[in-house]
Amino acid sequence: MKHVLTIAGSDCSGGAGIQADLKTFSALGTYGMSVITSVVAENTSRVISIHDLPPSVLSDQLDAVFEDIQVDAVKVGMLSDVTIMETVVHKLTFYKPPFIVIDPVMSAKGGQALMKSDALTALIDKIVPLAYILTPNIPEAETMTGLSITTVEDMKIAANRIYSMGSKYVLLKGGHLKGAALDLLYDGNSYTTYSSERILTKNTHGTGCTFSSAITACLAKGLPVEKAIDKAKEYITGAIRHALPIGKGHGPTNHFFSFYR
Numbered sequence: 001m002k003h004v005l006t007i008a009g010s011d012c013s014g015g016a017g018i019q020a021d022l023k024t025f026s027a028l029g030t031y032g033m034s035v036i037t038s039v040v041a042e043n044t045s046r047v048i049s050i051h052d053l054p055p056s057v058l059s060d061q062l063d064a065v066f067e068d069i070q071v072d073a074v075k076v077g078m079l080s081d082v083t084i085m086e087t088v089v090h091k092l093t094f095y096k097p098p099f100i101v102i103d104p105v106m107s108a109k110g111g112q113a114l115m116k117s118d119a120l121t122a123l124i125d126k127i128v129p130l131a132y133i134l135t136p137n138i139p140e141a142e143t144m145t146g147l148s149i150t151t152v153e154d155m156k157i158a159a160n161r162i163y164s165m166g167s168k169y170v171l172l173k174g175g176h177l178k179g180a181a182l183d184l185l186y187d188g189n190s191y192t193t194y195s196s197e198r199i200l201t202k203n204t205h206g207t208g209c210t211f212s213s214a215i216t217a218c219l220a221k222g223l224p225v226e227k228a229i230d231k232a233k234e235y236i237t238g239a240i241r242h243a244l245p246i247g248k249g250h251g252p253t254n255h256f257f258s259f260y261r
């Protein structure tokens with residue numbers, strides 16, 4: 001069994017962050033491990049508070065995992081501030097895991113910030129170059145590039161711009177646009193699209209976390225990039241199709257639908 005690590009924030013309501021990542025890792029037949037960056041008091045409707053863990057606690061968790069267990073792939077999610085980013089960069093540069101998938105989380109569905117705005121430069125200069133695959137959504141790509149993205153052509157221009165910031169692949173997610181749920185992969189040479197029908201549901205809490213952790217698990221299992229994204233797209237589409245009407249706001253993705261692993 002492959003071993004997969006998520007470095008992300010904790011969502012106590014279980015729909016996004018560490019909790020979504022671990023459920024995804026298990027559902028895809030991998031052994032999941034977690035390093036918590038921040039404890040977020042949130043639910044399907046709102047974020048109440050954010051408590052960032054001290055850098056030493058973050059470092060200790062990373063050392064505890066890496067000194068003991070082989071890590072086949074890493075997913076990075078919420079990194080709230082520059083200090084947390086610098087700690088993660090320091091440790092991942094030292095331990096050099098084979099695949100690093102980075103979801104540049106900036107805010108929750110309700111718009112509440114999960115990354116401080118003054119951390120944008122550190123995200124671009126220090127975190128993005130670590131990424132094997134970077135998975136921004138449309139608002140994150142707009143923030144990173146200053147572009148307005150409303151069409152697939154705009155997505156191509158933005159993916160190109162983000163690629164030049166140093167990640168090996170950019171997977172720009174189109175969940176926030178209208179029409180089909182179309183994501184665009186750019187590898188520096190060509191574009192590949194991954195498309196599914198748009199599922200009409202308000203229950204989309206944790207879609208980005210679920211998708212990036214599914215890609216990470218598939219990479220750990222040895223799938224090449226295009227196949228890993230294909231499989232993860234199939235997984236996220238099923239997880240949204242069967243999303244759970246839990247809570248008063250946006251219910252979470254469902255990890256227990258029937259999925260051919």
Ligand SMILES: Nc1ncnc2c1ncn2[C@@H]1O[C@H](COP(=O)(O)OP(=O)(O)O)[C@@H](O)[C@H]1O
Nearest residue numbers: 137173174175176181182197198199207208211
């Ligand atoms: N309503 C939907 N129906 C089908 N797929 C969706 C829907 N909303 C998002 N997706 C897909 O879920 C994945 C996560 O995308 P997105 O929601 O844009 O990320 P984030 O949660 O980071 O904002 C992408 O593959 C996207 O195309």
Ligand SMILES: Cc1ncc(COP(=O)(O)OP(=O)(O)O)c(N)n1
Nearest residue numbers: 009016017108109205206207208209
């Ligand atoms: C702790 C934590 N991390 C990340 C998110 C954002 O999750 P994501 O899947 O990108 O989108 P929403 O669920 O917020 O729509 C989060 N909310 N909490």
